[in-house]
Amino acid sequence: MTGACARPLDGIVVHSELSDGTQVCLRTIHPDDEALLREGISKLSAESRYLRFFSPAPSLPDAVVRRLADVDGHDHIAWGAICSDCPGWPAIGAVHAVRYPDGADGTERRVGEYSVAVLDAFHGKGLARMMTAALLIDCRAEGLAALDVNTLSENRAAVALVHALGGTWKGESAGVAEYRIDIETALAALRADTDARGVQDVFVQLEGLDR
Numbered sequence: 001m002t003g004a005c006a007r008p009l010d011g012i013v014v015h016s017e018l019s020d021g022t023q024v025c026l027r028t029i030h031p032d033d034e035a036l037l038r039e040g041i042s043k044l045s046a047e048s049r050y051l052r053f054f055s056p057a058p059s060l061p062d063a064v065v066r067r068l069a070d071v072d073g074h075d076h077i078a079w080g081a082i083c084s085d086c087p088g089w090p091a092i093g094a095v096h097a098v099r100y101p102d103g104a105d106g107t108e109r110r111v112g113e114y115s116v117a118v119l120d121a122f123h124g125k126g127l128a129r130m131m132t133a134a135l136l137i138d139c140r141a142e143g144l145a146a147l148d149v150n151t152l153s154e155n156r157a158a159v160a161l162v163h164a165l166g167g168t169w170k171g172e173s174a175g176v177a178e179y180r181i182d183i184e185t186a187l188a189a190l191r192a193d194t195d196a197r198g199v200q201d202v203f204v205q206l207e208g209l210d211r
Helices: 031-043 046-053 062-069 127-141 156-164 183-191 197-206
Strands: 014-017 023-028 076-083 091-099 111-118 146-152 168-173 176-182
Touching: 014 127, 014 197, 023 127, 031 062, 031 076, 031 091, 046 111, 046 146, 076 127, 091 127, 111 127, 127 156, 127 183, 127 197, 146 156, 156 176, 176 183, 183 197
Parallel strands: 111 146
Antiparallel strands: 014 023, 023 076, 076 091, 091 111, 146 176, 168 176
C-alpha cells in the first residue's frame, strides 16, 4: 500500500502566515499525534464541536480520537496546523480525507470523505483553505479524484468553503447537507486565489513534490 512506504510529502513542513500575520506551519498528521488531536478538540467551543462532530460534548470517545489519529497517508490522509507564534506551539486545526472502501470487484475507490476543524480563535483567517490546499495536493498524489463533504446545513462557514472549492450539492437529509468536491477543480480554484498568501505558499512549497 502506498501509505506503508516513505512518501514525498511526509516530513515536509509548510511555513506561512494567516491573513492577520500569525505565523503557522502545516505538516502531515501521524498516529503519534493522538494527544495533540485530543488537546485541540478540547479547545473547540461547544458550537464548533457541534458543527464538526454533530455533538457539543466537551470530549470525544477514545475510539473516535484514535480513528482521527489512525493516519496511513493513503486510505486516511490528514494535515494539521501549528501556531508557531503561540507559546508551546499548539495545534490549531486539522483536515482529513478518508477513502471509501474498495468496490465489490476489488477496484480501489478514488473517492473519500473530507472534514475540517479550526480552533475558534483562528476562524476567518484563511487557515481552512491553507490546510485544504495541502490535503488536496496529497490526495491527488494518492490517487483520489473526489471528496464528499457532509455538513450541517447551518454551518455557513463550511458551506461557503465548499462553494469556493467548486463543490456540487448532492442532497440533504435531517439537516445534513452532502456535497462533492472534485479535487482538480478545487485545486484550480485555490490556485486562482492569488490574494491568499497562505494558500499560495502551500502551492509553492508542496506542488511538484507530490509527483
